[in-house]
Amino acid sequence: MYQFNYLRPKSLDEARKLFESNGDAKFIAGGQTLIPTLKQRLAQPTALIDLGAIGGLAGIKVAGGAVVIGAGAKHNDVATSADVLKAIPALAHLASHIGDPAVRHLGTLGGSIANNDPAADYPAAVLGLGAEIKTTSRTIKADDFFTGMFETALEDGEIITEITFPVPEKAAYMKFPNPASRYAMVGVFVAKTKGGVRVAVTGAASSVFRERTMEAALAKSFTPDAVANIKVAAGNLNSDLHGTAEYRAHLVTVMAKRAVAAAH
Amino acid sequence: MPGVSMTVNGKAVTGEVEARTLLVHFLRENLRLTGTHVGCDTSQCGACVVHLNGKAVKSCTLLALQAEGSQVTTIKGLAKNGHLHPVQAAFKEHHGLQCGFCTPGMIMTAVDMIRRIPDLDETIIRQQLEGNLCRCTGYQNIVKAIHAASLEMKGARA
């Protein structure tokens, strides 16, 4: 790792001020993506601003037909929260399949979506449930948040504070994990919500995306058969040493079918 | 250099570290607690697992400064008064190790899963070992040892 300064603010205000006064600073939450990146010398921030000591960022509550989760909530806390398990079991299930137990004890919801890894799990839930992302300056809709590979609508120095997930009628997440990394080769989140059916796909392309043909078919009939024959175009999908675009396209249909069957 | 203080294996410790010093290097190099191993540089092998405030974490993926004020337990803190921890004893009894390189992390992960999950079975144990790699045993005896220890510890609690 290159050298950097380490700063540990106690409030969001202080964190933002430190960001402004510290050149090429970066926020660190669970560090489960950032530290591996720094170890590979793939980034060279001048300072790390630790969000871990800021109070009130890790709460989980159910309010007004939605589950509201603080950006600092650890994957394991979401996976085992009685409130989440009751209101949106699909979300708890997703969190329980991120990485491994040690990663889930440190990694956070905010860090995962700010990073927007093309193969990360949480972006599928955020987009699939039509969540809202609250930051230090505004509220961003999921549909506007994930803008490209490792890219989001966040501006420099903007901190995610909480995410509001509307409770769906039913939902499920199915992932085909890469057997080595546990990240998604393909993961599909389906949700039947008051506003319609949403299908979000992660792992397959440069960033999470909605599969509109499947949404339309499921709106007519929310059954596995409705998506079983929908072929996803491989054109824009990822090909790498783990699998071809055609293989991933096939997996999208298979995972979607399984997710619809599992939705409750 | 910044100072850091924490409690490690029940003892208050302080030290000077660089901001970039990983917890595992603080443990191994400053405190000479070399029971905790480094098996990879990609956060994947789990040889470095310790407990931070009672929860299993990869000490290679955490800055020493992030552990300021925390309670840290390493493999060296498990045995009490010269008696192996039940999980250590079970690894010995069931041949849960060969070269022993992965063992400190395996055991710290095992103690953590036994604490969190009341009824472990083979499937759950294997899922919970997702973040711990072993190049020798083929896992069979590791799973057996963890299962035996979990039953024994449950018996001891009842």
Ligand SMILES: Cc1cc2nc3c(=O)[nH]c(=O)nc-3n(C[C@H](O)[C@H](O)[C@H](O)COP(=O)(O)OP(=O)(O)OC[C@H]3O[C@@H](n4cnc5c(N)ncnc54)[C@H](O)[C@@H]3O)c2cc1C
């Ligand atoms: C071995 C291993 C396996 C993994 N497997 C999976 C997996 O299967 N699926 C999966 O989805 N992920 C996986 N991960 C990644 C893990 O989920 C990370 O925890 C997550 O991607 C990042 O969260 P973090 O809190 O650790 O963020 P950090 O690493 O601390 O930060 C990541 C980025 O987000 C920014 N950031 C953090 N918090 C905020 C905030 N509140 N506001 C604005 N920006 C912020 C940081 O500046 C940084 O750029 C794995 C990681 C490891 C090490």
Ligand code: FES
């Ligand atoms: S040394 Fe920490 S995961 Fe390999």
Ligand code: FES
């Ligand atoms: S016993 Fe040798 S790596 Fe596990």
